[in-house]
Amino acid sequence: MSNPLFNASLLESLDFSDSEGIHFNPTITLKNPGNALTIRPLQRDDYDHGYYEVLRQLTTVGEPSLEDFQTRFDEMLACAGTYYVIVVEDTNTKQVVASCSLVIEKKFIRQCTKRGRIEDVVVDGSCRGKQLGKLLVLTAKKLARKLECYKLTLECEKDKIPFYEKFGFRNNECFYMVQRF
Template structure:
């Protein structure tokens, strides 16, 4: 399987929306998509796996500077999604390794993520360890 990992672009709107709608139904305009994509550019990147001109996977990496740690960078991984037709082929692991490498290249002191309990084993295999608890306060 020959694939390419690259950053999401303005022209990916339709294919990206189709991919992420497999995981959580969402709607937003192409104009909003482009606006947000440009706004997040400085502190995050949405990566995609492209195969035969189709987006089959995605992961988001966001960066945060930590003043409390002498202004070092922390990476958050979010929204790792693989098209249901391409699951169990190692693409999630490949994409995760890619974003971990990106965080390393950005000289982050650590990389964190939140996941469903059923995915804990997947992330453990890639070197992630359970650390504390996640808490949330939802407004919407």
């Protein structure tokens, strides 16, 4: 493995014996996410493995250079315990085909605990329907619990609400406000 963003043993240590009402049909698991697929942390060389091509299916990413990517990767790596970018790799093509980010915010409230936030959930169009999004969100949720977050949040488009409700997320009537620059 080429310089991962976080220690892969964290993923290997997650307990999936209780899938919390999430069912996979056909059955896939963290250790066996599908034929020729593997789940792992983002790596420093994933710029050349289609990471941005997958992200472009979610939002605008611009045209970052390899140097831009590696600089940001190194900045995230330096913030140990904050960024957990989980990817699915097609082991035949060595290309990233799905991704999900878990960001850990350290708080002063609630006994100096942590809050988790799921971001940037995306599955390549060629791999949709294989339950990879579901597996990535469940993995991020389990990881947030393991890292002792007191809550886990995410933002999503209105049409995605039913998908996230399956994981126990609910609209808590708070207003999400944004100011873009």
